[in-house]
Amino acid sequence: MQRISDKLKAAGKSIGLVPTMGYLHKGHLSLIKKSKSKCNITVVSIFVNPTQFAPNEDLSKYPRDIKRDKKILTAAGVDYLFYPEADEIYPSGFQTHVEVENITKILEGEFRPSHFRGVTTIVAILFNAVMPHYAFFGQKDAQQAAVIKRMMQDLKITLKLIVCPIVREKDGLALSSRNVYLSEKERKDALVLNKSLRHAEQLVKEGERVVKKIISEMKKIIFSVDTSNLDYIGIVNAESFEPVKTISSKSSYYILIACKIGTTRLIDNILLKI
Numbered sequence: 415m416q417r418i419s420d421k422l423k424a425a426g427k428s429i430g431l432v433p434t435m436g437y438l439h440k441g442h443l444s445l446i447k448k449s450k451s452k453c454n455i456t457v458v459s460i461f462v463n464p465t466q467f468a469p470n471e472d473l474s475k476y477p478r479d480i481k482r483d484k485k486i487l488t489a490a491g492v493d494y495l496f497y498p499e500a501d502e503i504y505p506s507g508f509q510t511h512v513e514v515e516n517i518t519k520i521l522e523g524e525f526r527p528s529h530f531r532g533v534t535t536i537v538a539i540l541f542n543a544v545m546p547h548y549a550f551f552g553q554k555d556a557q558q559a560a561v562i563k564r565m566m567q568d569l570k571i572t573l574k575l576i577v578c579p580i581v582r583e584k585d586g587l588a589l590s591s592r593n594v595y596l597s598e599k600e601r602k603d604a605l606v607l608n609k610s611l612r613h614a615e616q617l618v619k620e621g622e623r624v625v626k627k628i629i630s631e632m633k634k635i636i637f638s639v640d641t642s643n644l645d646y647i648g649i650v651n652a653e654s655f656e657p658v659k660t661i662s663s664k665s666s667y668y669i670l671i672a673c674k675i676g677t678t679r680l681i682d683n684i685l686l687k688i
Contacts, residue, residue: 415457415496419545427454431546433537436460437477438486441581441589445550446490448578457544458487459496461503465511466532477591496544503539511535514564517655521648521670522557522681533558534565546573554580554588556668556683560655580682582608588682595678603639604675610635610647611684614669618686623661625649628669636673645672645679652685663688 422429430449434442442458449456460483467473480497487495511531517523518530541549551559559577566575581589586608587601596604610632617628629647636642650657652666661667670683 415494415543416545418494419457422455423545428548429453429455429457429544429546430548430550431540431544432456432458432550433540434458434460435462435476435591436483437479437591437594438483439581439589439591441552441554443486443490444581445552445578446487446492448576449548449550450491452576453546453548455493456491457494457496457546458492459498459540459544461496461498461500461536461540463503463532463536464500465504465535466529468526468528471526472592475595477594496540498543503536512538512565512569514561514568517557517561517564520655520657521646521650522672525645525672530558530561534561537562538565538569538571541571541573548574548576550576550578552580553577553685554590554681554683556670556685557655586612588680590680592678592680596675600641600676600678603641604678604680606636606639606642607671607673607680607682611669611671611682615684615686618661618688625659625661628661632669632671636671639675641676643674645674647671661686661688 419429430453432445432449446456446458462476462478464473512534513531514534523530563575585605587604613635614628614632617631622628632647636644648657648670650668652668665688667686668683669686672679672681
């Protein structure tokens with residue numbers, strides 16, 4: 415992969431990287447489309463990264479279908495698929511990790527303490543393997559994008575990170591590879607995530623500024639279905655990712671939610687510009 419990238423760069427080509435864990439959907443395709451519009455060459459990586467899953471999480475169950483994914487990538491006009499094995503990424507004796515502090519301790523980091531260390535390590539490896547000019551991530555993983563931005567800033571990584579909007583089903587459910595786990599009832603119940611976010615957005619438009627009150631109203635919607643088990647709702651400054659107690663004008667905020675519907679853990683968020 416590095417040799418290919420060296421040759422492409424020597425020929426004056428710009429390279430875009432779309433990192434994925436496979437089982438591709440329209441959300442991934444939106445990132446690919448953005449890369450193809452901005453770069454001469456688009457590389458998609460598929461790697462189900464074991465170091466970002468805790469022992470009690472769904473690594474073994476995580477959906478995989480490389481034949482299906484290859485067909486999707488070919489149809490989308492992707493130039494290269496980077497599909498390494500785990501022992502190529504983490505060979506025997508591997509002992510180096512990239513860890514971002516502070517921003518990784520809240521929200522996802524509180525519920526998945528080792529998650530972001532795994533994310534930043536694999537992303538740094540992918541950046542070094544592919545050596546892209548641009549990398550494309552989805553807003554659905556807003557905290558992940560913020561953590562990677564922090565890593566890039568601190569380690570002087572000069573490629574450009576582009577965060578693309580969430581892609582949703584017609585009924586509002588954010589696309590996720592994990593949606594295949596949901597039963598028919600759970601699929602309907604999962605709509606409470608987006609409904610609660612839209613309700614919060616409306617409350618802010620109507621003038622509500624107290625975070626506690628907004629979250630309290632969101633919880634009523636989340637708990638209106640019996641399959642929900644809420645991990646967190648958080649409201650943070652979109653730039654610093656610092657939690658806030660009050661929303662002020664002339665700022666941007668993420669409202670973020672993580673909730674199990676049945677046994678399937680889903681995340682979603684909305685970006686508010688006040």
